[in-house]
Amino acid sequence: MLSTRSIKTASKLWAIDTAISMIDLTTLEGADTPGKVISICAKAIRPDPTNLEVPHVGAVCVYNDMVKVARQFLDSSGGEQIPVAAVSTAFPSGRASIEVKQRDTEDAIANGATEIDMVIDRGAFLSGNLSKVLTEIVCIKEICGDRAHLKVILETGELVTYDNVRKASFLAMAAGADFIKTSTGKVQPAATPAVVLVMLEAVRDYYQLTGKKIGVKPAGGIRTTKDAIKQLVLVNETAGPEWLNPELFRIGASALLNDLLMQRMKMKSGQYSGRNYVSLD
Amino acid sequence: MNFEYSPAPESIAIVDIKPEYNLFIGGKFVPSKGGKRFESINPANEEVLSHITQGTSADVDRAVKAATEAYKKIWSKMSGAERGKYLFRIARILQERAREFAVLESMDNGKPIRETRDTDIPLAAAHFFYHAGWADKLEYAGVGEKPKPHGVVGQIIPWNFPLLMLAWKVAPALATGNTVVLKPAETTSLTALLFAEVCQQAELPSGVVNIVTGDGKTGELIVNHPGVNKIAFTGSTEVGKLIARSVVGTKKALTLELGGKGANIIFEDAPIDETVEGVINGIYFNQGHVCCAGSRLLVQENIKEELLEKLKRRMSMIRVGDPLDKNTDLGAINSRAQLTKIRELADSGEAEGAQRWSPECSLPNKGFWFPPTFFTSVSQAHRIAREEIFGPVLSVITFRTPSEAIEKANNTPYGLSAGIWTDKGSRILWTAQRLKAGVVWANTFNKFDPASPFGGYKESGWGREGGRHGLAAYLRGEH
Known part of the structure; x- marks a missing residue:
C-alpha cells in the first residue's frame, strides 16, 4: 500500500535532494585503491559538477585503511563537512576476537573516521549468546565515545526472521547504537522494504520507551529513485517525519546516486539525460 | 520540508455512464413496463450519476419468463464444459475491462480506487475463473452423482461490494446450470448494468442472466414470484428474516448471507504491529461496510493501553477523501441513510457512556463522510457492542482470560466472522474450535478466496458461498 503513495513535482524534488543528502556513498571492494576512493570523495562533495545546487551526500563509507585517504582528500577539496564512515570490527563477517575489533575501531578513529559501521556477531546471536553480542557493541561504543557515531550492522540477510531483526534492533539500541543498519551489502537479501519496516517500528517503539531517537540505515539493494522514495514514504508513515533527515536516516548505496541525479536533471530540464551525463564515480 | 503526497486521481474518462438505464431482460436492455426512474448518486460528492429503473411486477414477470x-431450452441442456467456456469468457472480459469496472465501482459506491482495483474487481474475476473450472465436474461437488440445478434463481445483492457480490452469486449459479434474475442494491446498480454488457460481449445465451433494478419492493417481487426456484440473498438480517418468512412453506430453496458483529480477539502475545494492521484492515477496510468486519475488538486487558496507543498512531495515518485518488485509504459512506444510521449508533455509544476517539481529519464538505472511529469503555450491554453499525466504528472491549474471550466473542446473535491474534499455534486452534463463527481468521483478517466457503452461524445466515460448499447451495442431489 505504501509503495503506491504518489510523490510528484515539489515533493519529488524534495525527496530526491533529501535522498542525496542521506546517501552514505560507499565503496567496499578488495580492489579499492586511493584513486578509486578519491574519485568517490570528489563525487560526494559535488554529486553533479554541472549543478552546484545539488546537496553533498551524507557521508563517504570506506574500508578502514582508506579512511585516511578519504579524510585528507575531503579536507583539502572543500568536503570538510562530510564525515568519513569506516566499516570496522572485521567487516563483513565479524569473525575476529574482540581485541582485534577494538583495535580495528581505534585505528579507524585515529585515521579520521567519525562514523563507525560495526557488524554484530551473527554467529553469537544465532547460537543464543546475546550477551556476547551486547558486550561487543558496548565495547565498541566505549571506544567511539563522543569521537564517532556508531552504526550497528545487523546483517538481516543472515538473521533471516523478522523476530530476529526486531530482537537484534533492540539489542543494538540498548547497547548504545546511534544507528541500526540492515546489511553489509555482501549478503542477499539486504535492505528489503519489510526488513526496513521492522527496524523503523523498532526505533519508533524505542523512542516511545526511552525518548531517544535512533537512526536507521538501509544498505544494499536500493538502486533506483523509485526505491529510495518508497523508503522515504516508509520512514514518513512508520517512524514519522522527524526521521526524514540525514541525522536519523541514511541510505548505504553507490549506484543509487546516479539514478537520483538523472531523475533530478529530468525534473529540472524536462528531458531525460543519459548515463554519460553523470559521472561514473 | 515538503513531503506532501500529491493528488493522484484516476481518470473517469474510461467509464461511459448513460444518463438513464433500462432493465436487462432476455439478453437486451428493455424499458420497464410502468416503472419510474430514480437517481443514482456518487456518494463522494452527491452528484447524480444516472437514472435507474424501478422494476415492476410486470418486469419481474418478464425476467422470470426469460x-x-x-433454462429449459438452452442452459440446462448445455454440457458443463460448454457452460464453463462462457464463464471463462466472462472472467477474461472482467479482467480486460478491470480498470473501467474499478473506476465505475468507486464512483457508484464511494469506496477507494485502491480497493476496487486491488480487491473487488480481481476477486470478482477470480470467482468466475474458479467456477468455470467446476462447471464440468459437478458430480464431485459432494451432492450425489448426478446433481441437478434448481432452475431459475432469484438473487438479491447488497451495496457494499456490488460487483463482487454479483460474482459470488452469478458465477456458481451459472456453473451449476441455473439461470438468474438478479437485483442489485438500489444505490449501486451501475456495475451490475455494466456486467450486463459483459454478458452481451461474451455472447451468453439470452435470458441466462437477467438484471432487474429497483429497491426492496422489486426484491420482494422476485422473492415471491412463483416461477423462481431458489432465492439467494445477501443483506441485512432484518430483511433476511422477512425473506425466510415469505419463502417458508414454498418449494423454494434459500441461502442467506446476513449481518455480523465479528470479534477480533487480541491475546497478550500477539505480534503487536502486525495486529494493529489487522485491526485496521478488519474495521476500516471498505469504510467498515463489511458484513464480516472485525467490529468488536476484544483485547486482553494487560496489553490494552499499548495496543490503543499504536492503533491511534496508525489511525492518524489513514487518509480519508476522494475515493478516486489512489492515495486514499478510506472513502465515502455509501448513502445518506447509512450515514444517518452510523451517526445514530455512534451517538448512542456516547450516550451510553462509552468514550469516542477519532484522529484529526478534515472531511470533504459534500458527500457522505464519517471519520475512522473507535470507542473504549464499551461493555457487552451497549448497543455499539451488539448491533451491526456497518461503518468505520470499532468497539473496544477487554477480557482477562482466554475463556472469557470466547464467552464474549460468542455472546451475540450473529456468528459470521472472527479473528485471532497470537504467536501461539495451539492457542489459535483452541480458540477457533470454540468460536461460533462461519469464518475464523488467524493472524490476518478479511482474506477471501473463491475456493474458501463463506457464511454464517445463527442470525448471520444459512448456507455457504464459495468453494465446494457454495456449489451445493445451487444443486439438488438425488433424494
Whole structure:
C-alpha cells in the first residue's frame, strides 16, 4: 500500500535532494585503491559538477585503511563537512576476537573516521549468546565515545526472521547504537522494504520507551529513485517525519546516486539525460 | 520540508455512464413496463450519476419468463464444459475491462480506487475463473452423482461490494446450470448494468442472466414470484428474516448471507504491529461496510493501553477523501441513510457512556463522510457492542482470560466472522474450535478466496458461498 503513495513535482524534488543528502556513498571492494576512493570523495562533495545546487551526500563509507585517504582528500577539496564512515570490527563477517575489533575501531578513529559501521556477531546471536553480542557493541561504543557515531550492522540477510531483526534492533539500541543498519551489502537479501519496516517500528517503539531517537540505515539493494522514495514514504508513515533527515536516516548505496541525479536533471530540464551525463564515480 | 503526497486521481474518462438505464431482460436492455426512474448518486460528492429503473411486477414477470425459457431450452441442456467456456469468457472480459469496472465501482459506491482495483474487481474475476473450472465436474461437488440445478434463481445483492457480490452469486449459479434474475442494491446498480454488457460481449445465451433494478419492493417481487426456484440473498438480517418468512412453506430453496458483529480477539502475545494492521484492515477496510468486519475488538486487558496507543498512531495515518485518488485509504459512506444510521449508533455509544476517539481529519464538505472511529469503555450491554453499525466504528472491549474471550466473542446473535491474534499455534486452534463463527481468521483478517466457503452461524445466515460448499447451495442431489 505504501509503495503506491504518489510523490510528484515539489515533493519529488524534495525527496530526491533529501535522498542525496542521506546517501552514505560507499565503496567496499578488495580492489579499492586511493584513486578509486578519491574519485568517490570528489563525487560526494559535488554529486553533479554541472549543478552546484545539488546537496553533498551524507557521508563517504570506506574500508578502514582508506579512511585516511578519504579524510585528507575531503579536507583539502572543500568536503570538510562530510564525515568519513569506516566499516570496522572485521567487516563483513565479524569473525575476529574482540581485541582485534577494538583495535580495528581505534585505528579507524585515529585515521579520521567519525562514523563507525560495526557488524554484530551473527554467529553469537544465532547460537543464543546475546550477551556476547551486547558486550561487543558496548565495547565498541566505549571506544567511539563522543569521537564517532556508531552504526550497528545487523546483517538481516543472515538473521533471516523478522523476530530476529526486531530482537537484534533492540539489542543494538540498548547497547548504545546511534544507528541500526540492515546489511553489509555482501549478503542477499539486504535492505528489503519489510526488513526496513521492522527496524523503523523498532526505533519508533524505542523512542516511545526511552525518548531517544535512533537512526536507521538501509544498505544494499536500493538502486533506483523509485526505491529510495518508497523508503522515504516508509520512514514518513512508520517512524514519522522527524526521521526524514540525514541525522536519523541514511541510505548505504553507490549506484543509487546516479539514478537520483538523472531523475533530478529530468525534473529540472524536462528531458531525460543519459548515463554519460553523470559521472561514473 | 515538503513531503506532501500529491493528488493522484484516476481518470473517469474510461467509464461511459448513460444518463438513464433500462432493465436487462432476455439478453437486451428493455424499458420497464410502468416503472419510474430514480437517481443514482456518487456518494463522494452527491452528484447524480444516472437514472435507474424501478422494476415492476410486470418486469419481474418478464425476467422470470426469460430465465425460465433460457433454462429449459438452452442452459440446462448445455454440457458443463460448454457452460464453463462462457464463464471463462466472462472472467477474461472482467479482467480486460478491470480498470473501467474499478473506476465505475468507486464512483457508484464511494469506496477507494485502491480497493476496487486491488480487491473487488480481481476477486470478482477470480470467482468466475474458479467456477468455470467446476462447471464440468459437478458430480464431485459432494451432492450425489448426478446433481441437478434448481432452475431459475432469484438473487438479491447488497451495496457494499456490488460487483463482487454479483460474482459470488452469478458465477456458481451459472456453473451449476441455473439461470438468474438478479437485483442489485438500489444505490449501486451501475456495475451490475455494466456486467450486463459483459454478458452481451461474451455472447451468453439470452435470458441466462437477467438484471432487474429497483429497491426492496422489486426484491420482494422476485422473492415471491412463483416461477423462481431458489432465492439467494445477501443483506441485512432484518430483511433476511422477512425473506425466510415469505419463502417458508414454498418449494423454494434459500441461502442467506446476513449481518455480523465479528470479534477480533487480541491475546497478550500477539505480534503487536502486525495486529494493529489487522485491526485496521478488519474495521476500516471498505469504510467498515463489511458484513464480516472485525467490529468488536476484544483485547486482553494487560496489553490494552499499548495496543490503543499504536492503533491511534496508525489511525492518524489513514487518509480519508476522494475515493478516486489512489492515495486514499478510506472513502465515502455509501448513502445518506447509512450515514444517518452510523451517526445514530455512534451517538448512542456516547450516550451510553462509552468514550469516542477519532484522529484529526478534515472531511470533504459534500458527500457522505464519517471519520475512522473507535470507542473504549464499551461493555457487552451497549448497543455499539451488539448491533451491526456497518461503518468505520470499532468497539473496544477487554477480557482477562482466554475463556472469557470466547464467552464474549460468542455472546451475540450473529456468528459470521472472527479473528485471532497470537504467536501461539495451539492457542489459535483452541480458540477457533470454540468460536461460533462461519469464518475464523488467524493472524490476518478479511482474506477471501473463491475456493474458501463463506457464511454464517445463527442470525448471520444459512448456507455457504464459495468453494465446494457454495456449489451445493445451487444443486439438488438425488433424494
